Amino acid sequence: MDDLSDFLRQRNIPEETIETMLKEKIDTNVIQLMTDEELKNYLPSYGDRIALLGYCKRKENGPLSSRKSKLFERLKSKLGKRKTAHEDGCGMENEEQSETTVKKNALKPKRKIEIGWMLYDEEQQAFKQVRARRGGGTRKVEISKDAKKSELIQMAIGLFFPNGRNREGCIADFEIDLKDYQEVAIDDNITVGQMFHVTKLSILRFYLTTHKKKANQSIGQDEVMSSPLFQDQDSSLSQPSSSSAVNVAMTSQSTISTAVTSDFLFFGNITNHDNINFSLHSTELREEDLDSSNIVFVGPFSDSEPQILDDTLPISPQSTSTAKAVKKILIVHRGQVLPELIAHFCDDGLLDKDFKIQLVLPDGTPEMGYDDGGVVRDCLSEFWKEFYDQCTTGNTYKVPFLRHDYGQQQWESVGRIIVFGWTREKYLPMKIAPVILEQAAFGQVKSEVVENFLKCLSESERFVFQSWQSDFSSVDKEELIEILDNHSCRRMPTASNVNEILQELAHKTLVQEPAYVIEQWAKTLSITGNSFQDLSLVYENLQPNARKVLRSIVFPEEMNAHQKDIQKHVSTYIRNADLQHLSLFLRFCTGSDLFLDKKILIEFTKIQGFLRRPVAHTCSCVLELSMYYDSYPDFSAEMNKVLESNVWVMDII
Template sequence: MGQFEDFDFSDADFSQRDIADKSINDLYVESKMTTFRLYLMTSKKQRDGGESAIDDPDSSGGEELPDPQLTNVHVEVASEIATVSSEDPLSISFDCMPDHTTEDNSAAATLASTLSLENVTSEEVVTISDAPAGSILLDIQNYMYDPEIEFEPSQVFGNQDETLPASVCVKNLVIRRGSVFTDVMKFFLKEEFNLRTDTLELRILTERGEDSGGVFRDAMSEFWETFYLKHTEGADVKIPTTVHIMKQEEREAVAKPLVLCFKQEKYLPVQLSRMFLEKCIFDTAPSNEELLESFLGFLPDMDRGLIKDALDNFDGVDENELLDAFSNFNLRVYPSKDNFESL
């Protein structure tokens, strides 16, 4: 319909009434609707005399283009030649042009019209530097020589399966509120799921909601809360436990939701011990200081305060209280000032 500058834009409601001066809250109160839709309205700018901008024959937004009057012109673009035939001025062939330009005759006419028709002689070569400002030639140059696009040299790898892009597969899973952990675990134990290429979309039974990230995060929050409750121990820091009710393949299957949560939604169960996660992911050995910090987070608040006080001043802590705290860990070595930190 014309150039962007030839139009005015405004927000409107369903009745095409301009609502730019109202807030979202005002609109909801006024309409008394649970869902309120906004629309983008466009109108032609009016010039003096009531004539719209795009009705002006001299406006650049018109569809009429000047008839090119060229004989035979070669346009050189980075060693590639574009030829304008005298028989068909609108027939231009570019070996390195994008598809949408070669198929559009208007682009060819624009190219022809941007050249200096009076000064171009037969068989004359016009380079990029000679093109006028705003010429399609400069657009071609920018298209082919975008500084933000870089191509690395091609390489041949040994395992082609790891380098070739695989097709993305979206798998759907219907889960039940209150049984998310069970449903997700059954899915990963039975279904083939490629963590590199596959994505998972969740739908909660009896609840309407399109999974654009929110449903997935909500469901996985319940998944990890159940995992914390049933299969970990600890206060602020959770340590996974190997209990008889969870088989080895089930414990290993928990790794897939862990990776998938972070891959899709950058969701990480932060209550799991950092030492545990680093060991699983990077196979690193924590230092004694890191282990002590993680252990203190594992303890209940009362025992944590007692242990911290004993580390700072062992003689100032009640011995019986200290023994009670350590009895939960089946400690068989009597604590003293010298061995307390290592214990």
């Protein structure tokens, strides 16, 4: 109670009030159980009550924290005593265990090692280790004790240059060597096991060193052969599965010469497309598949755009002239759509080029879907779903927030993706608040800012603000002040200033805070903004609803009794579906989670039993349904399982 009295005197509380509280035995525990009205009898000032409650909470947490620290100290002392006793009494036993461990390691065919990457710094004239955030870091792997320098180099290339290139450039652009933990070059003939025996270390560390080649240095065929693009590496030496590469093994000399002399460029991963028969069970390209290829494969890249033909493979002048008309294939991995698509569109000239998208499964298997619109729509849907989760805040409407790892290049890339989706498929990220896109496209706001702002808030905050607008006397003042404080509002709310304060908060949230993002998006949106002048109408048209979806579904003109029953099931399912399931249904059938006014053609199959399931073709927007459903609940349950599984693979060309 003495501490409480001192605190109250510091707040200039009258002495008679303090004496009254002491007489009534009001301490910190009692205060926390009191309502605000009860506490108001002693402290009329709202600020004093808030300060007193904060003081009580700190007092409650203080002893607990000190108690925890004392417990930790006691635990440390006990552990220290136990360790000392163990060292004194069991020294010989530890030595025997150590010798046993050494013997066991000597019998193992593989040993764990650490591998890092060092890049030559031209300014400091020295090798510098590359950090993990730039694609380097220290990797721990297992390798055979019989492995030599060449195998270690090959493994390191697979780790730090997974697609044959990284943000620093292509592997063929560097002079490569391998050094030990002392940064001394390793002998070509010494094995990993011999190095463990000589150094007596529990784990060895190696560094892949790369030094940029001079301009006059050419790339030999042996270097091309040793590149990871032409190696089928062991899975234990490759990068993690979340970003695993789809490498194609070129095993014969004739295959390589064909790749060199054709109009076929290799950037990143090589996957399935319309002119190559790609076997899911084989990583070998046949020579006849390359004869008529006119395709450039562009894997994910970050800082620099892919090299042109002259810098990649030695080809004839005739082939160089045709390289400008080459069609590109953008490789995008499932689960990595957001960073990889942003990396692709960092190329400011990509919008002017004709390209298609190849999706790759997380296990490295390319999806067999042929990109005739459906793959692009599906890729855009997945991209914006990840973007909303990782780069925005808000509820119904989203607002981009600044990330430390997203600079000018990344935000400009997102702006190009917006333009690409609109010009290619009329797809627009309609969860982004319209005010933001209007400011970026037209340089001014056309929508109602406060209305946009309220849709960015949670339902509870929106309800409080709307109550404030309609009837100030009915609002919980404490909750209102707390919400305004969370939005950094510095004004006291009244019945007369509600519109003014909401206008200020809305402008700060939707225009001022994302101003940098809007500035980068404006570089591309301002050019194509005229194509969606009435943004509110565009948003309304893209929003799915049951009436629009039912209007877009086309059934065969002639149907039997079973087929007519399925028609009724489909209509009932669409009418009962909420917005989330409507979006999933549209994405399953068309690739897009928005309504793009695509006609969905219904075809009937006779699949029954265990194999029965809905099958969709997103490019042609065809939905295949079995005729054999016993009832509507049977149909609805199966459709929900498919849509909610979130595991859709494009395995039909």
